[in-house]
Amino acid sequence: MLLYKDEYQCWLENAVEDDLHSLLRKMSQEEIEDAFYKNLAFGTGGLRGTIGAGTNRMNVYTVAKASQGLADYLVKKFSRPSVVIGFDSRIKSDVFARTAASVFAANGVLTHLWPHLNPVPTVSFAVRYLSASAGIMITASHNPSKYNGYKVYGEDGCQITTKAAAEILGEIEKLDIFIDVKRLDFDAAVSEGKITYISEDVLTAFIENVKNQSVLFGEKVNRDASIVYSPLNGTGLIPVTRTLKEMGYTNITLVEEQRLPDGAFPTCPYPNPEIREAMALGLEYARRCNADLLLATDPDCDRVGIAVKDDRGEYVLLSGNETGLLLLDYICSQRAKHHKMPDNPVMVKTIVTMDLAERIAADYGVRTVNVLTGFKYIGEQIGFLEQAKKTDSFVFGFEESYGYLSGSYVRDKDAVAGAFLICEMFSYYAAHGSSIWEKLQELFSRYGYCLNTLHSYEFDGPAGFEKMKNIMRRFHEEAGPGKTLASLGGKKILKVLDYNQGLDGLPKSDVLKYLLEDNCSAVIRPSGTEPKLKVYISVSAKTKAEAQEVERKVVGDVERVLR
Ligand SMILES: O=P(O)(O)OC[C@H]1O[C@H](O)[C@H](O)[C@@H](O)[C@@H]1O
Numbered sequence: 001m002l003l004y005k006d007e008y009q010c011w012l013e014n015a016v017e018d019d020l021h022s023l024l025r026k027m028s029q030e031e032i033e034d035a036f037y038k039n040l041a042f043g044t045g046g047l048r049g050t051i052g053a054g055t056n057r058m059n060v061y062t063v064a065k066a067s068q069g070l071a072d073y074l075v076k077k078f079s080r081p082s083v084v085i086g087f088d089s090r091i092k093s094d095v096f097a098r099t100a101a102s103v104f105a106a107n108g109v110l111t112h113l114w115p116h117l118n119p120v121p122t123v124s125f126a127v128r129y130l131s132a133s134a135g136i137m138i139t140a141s142h143n144p145s146k147y148n149g150y151k152v153y154g155e156d157g158c159q160i161t162t163k164a165a166a167e168i169l170g171e172i173e174k175l176d177i178f179i180d181v182k183r184l185d186f187d188a189a190v191s192e193g194k195i196t197y198i199s200e201d202v203l204t205a206f207i208e209n210v211k212n213q214s215v216l217f218g219e220k221v222n223r224d225a226s227i228v229y230s231p232l233n234g235t236g237l238i239p240v241t242r243t244l245k246e247m248g249y250t251n252i253t254l255v256e257e258q259r260l261p262d263g264a265f266p267t268c269p270y271p272n273p274e275i276r277e278a279m280a281l282g283l284e285y286a287r288r289c290n291a292d293l294l295l296a297t298d299p300d301c302d303r304v305g306i307a308v309k310d311d312r313g314e315y316v317l318l319s320g321n322e323t324g325l326l327l328l329d330y331i332c333s334q335r336a337k338h339h340k341m342p343d344n345p346v347m348v349k350t351i352v353t354m355d356l357a358e359r360i361a362a363d364y365g366v367r368t369v370n371v372l373t374g375f376k377y378i379g380e381q382i383g384f385l386e387q388a389k390k391t392d393s394f395v396f397g398f399e400e401s402y403g404y405l406s407g408s409y410v411r412d413k414d415a416v417a418g419a420f421l422i423c424e425m426f427s428y429y430a431a432h433g434s435s436i437w438e439k440l441q442e443l444f445s446r447y448g449y450c451l452n453t454l455h456s457y458e459f460d461g462p463a464g465f466e467k468m469k470n471i472m473r474r475f476h477e478e479a480g481p482g483k484t485l486a487s488l489g490g491k492k493i494l495k496v497l498d499y500n501q502g503l504d505g506l507p508k509s510d511v512l513k514y515l516l517e518d519n520c521s522a523v524i525r526p527s528g529t530e531p532k533l534k535v536y537i538s539v540s541a542k543t544k545a546e547a548q549e550v551e552r553k554v555v556g557d558v559e560r561v562l563r
Pocket residue numbers: 141350373374375376399401403526527528529530534
C-alpha cells in the first residue's frame with residue numbers, strides 16, 4: 001500500500017507534463033486517496049484505468065513507467081528488440097502511443113508505430129508480420145470514455161501470458177516513476193529512424209488475410225445486402241468498409257454520428273456492442289433504411305455486435321453467443337461441404353461461453369478446447385497448434401463477449417473479419433432462401449433452446465474492491481450442494497467448479513461455476529478489466545419464456561448474496 005499523501009506530494013513537485021499539474025491541484029481528498037492508494041495494476045491485460053493524475057490512473061507517467069519496465073524486459077530477452085505500437089480513438093490514446101514510443105526509442109527498442117488509429121487485430125498482425133518482439137495497443141477497448149489502457153502482446157502476436165506479465169511487472173516495480181524512465185524527444189527519434197511509421201502495405205496485408213477467411217470456396221452469392229455499419233466512433237471505419245467493399249459489399253450506410261473517431265463517445269457512453277444503448281442509433285438507421293443487417297464494432301474493433309430481422313421483419317440484436325454459434329456452424333458446414341475441413345479440427349472457446357457450441361462442433365467432428373476468460377487464451381491455443389505444426393487445425397475461436405476469430409493470421413479477436421464473415425453468412429443464407437434468424441431457430445430446434453445472459457455489478461474504488469472480495473468469499477462459503485444456498489432459481493446445484501484451485505489443467509483463476517440441474521449453469525467472477533462482478537447464466541428450457549422465468553429466479557438468488 002502506498003502512503004498516498006506522500007505520493008501525492010511527490011507528484012505535485014514532479015508531474016509537470018501534459019495537463020497533470022493543474023489536475024493535481026484541483027483534487028479533493030477523496031480523489032487523492034483513490035488516485036494514489038495503489039499503482040495501476042499491471043497484469044496479463046496490461047494496464048487499464050481511468051485517465052487522470054496519480055499512480056492509479058492512466059497518464060503519461062504511468063504509461064512511460066510501464067514502457068520502461070517492458071523495454072528493460074525486452075532488452076534482456078532479445079538481442080535486437082523491437083515493438084509495434086497501435087492506438088485507438090480514445091482520449092489521449094495518440095499521446096500515450098507517442099509517449100511509449102519515446103521511451104522504447106530511448107532504450108534501443110526499435111519502434112514501429114501505426115501512423116493513424118487502427119484496430120487491435122492490426123497490432124497483433126503487425127507484430128508477427130514485422131517479426132517484432134512485442135506489441136502495444138493503447139486502448140481501453142469497450143469501456144466508457146473516462147478509461148484508457150495499455151494492452152501488451154508477445155512476439156507470437158498474443159496478449160502476454162501470466163508469466164511474462166509477472167516478469168514485466170517485476171521490472172516495472174524496480175523503477176522510480178520520475179527518476180528511472182528514459183525518454184527521447186519524439187520527433188528527434190523519428191528523424192533518427194529509432195521510431196518508424198508502419199507502412200500502408202502492412203494494413204493491406206492484414207486486409208488480404210481477412211478476405212482469405214471467406215468460406216464460400218467459389219460459391220456464388222449475391223452481395224447486395226443492405227448493411228448499416230457503425231464504428232461507434234472508434235477505429236473500424238477504414239478497415240471494415242474497405243474489406244467489405246473489396247469483397248463486393250457496397251450497399252453500406254454509415255451511422256453518421258458514430259462514423260468519425262471521437263474518444264468522448266458522444267452518442268453512447270458505453271461504446272460496447274454488448275450493451276443495447278450502443279446499438280440504439282444503429283437500429284434507428286437500420287429501420288429507416290430497411291437494412292438487412294446492422295453491424296457495430298467497438299472502439300478498438302475487436303468486438304462486433306449485430307442485429308438481423310426476425311420472421312416478422314422486426315430487428316433483433318443477437319448475443320455474442322448466438323452470433324458465435326452461427327459463425328461456427330456456418331464455417332464448419334462450408335468446410336465440410338467443400339472438403340476443406342482440416343485434419344483434427346479444433347474450436348476454442350472460453351468457460352463462460354455457451355456450452356452448446358461444443359455440441360455443434362462435435363457434430364462436425366471438431367474438438368473443443370475450453371479456456372479461461374480472455375481471448376489471449378484462445379490465441380495461446382493457436383500458438384500451441386503452431387508449435388505442433390498444426391496451425392491449420394484451428395477452425396474457429398469465440399467468446400460470449402462478441403469476439404470471433406477464424407484464422408491464425410492474428411492471435412486476438414478480429415472484428416474486421418467478424419464483420420465480413422457475418423455479411424458473407426447473410427448472403428449465403430439469402431442465396432439459399434433462408435436467413436441468419438431462421439438458421440438460429442433451426443439450431444435451437446435441433447439442439448434445444450438455451451438462454452445465456454450476463455449481469456454485471458459495479459464496485460468502484462477501494463471500498464468497492466473490498467466488497468467484491470467479500471462477496472466472492474460468501475459465494476465460496478455459502479453456495480454449493482448441502483450448503484445454505486443449495487440451489488439457484490429453484491435448480492439444484494449439482495457441482496461447483498472452483499477454478500481458484502486450478503481445474504482441467506487451466507491456470508488458477510477466481511471463477512466459480514455452478515452446474516445446475518437440467519443443463520443450467522451460473523458462473524461468477526470478478527472482471528479483470530473493470531471494477532465489476534460478472535455473473536453469466538445459462539438456462540436450457542423448452543421455450544424462451546420458460547428459460548426467461550428460470551433465469552430471472554437465478555438472478556434473484558444471486559443478487560441476494562450480492563446484497
Ligand atoms: O470480463 P473482463 O475480465 O472484464 O474482460 C472483458 C473481456 O475482455 C476481453 O475482451 C477478453 O477477451 C474477454 O474474454 C473478456 O470477456
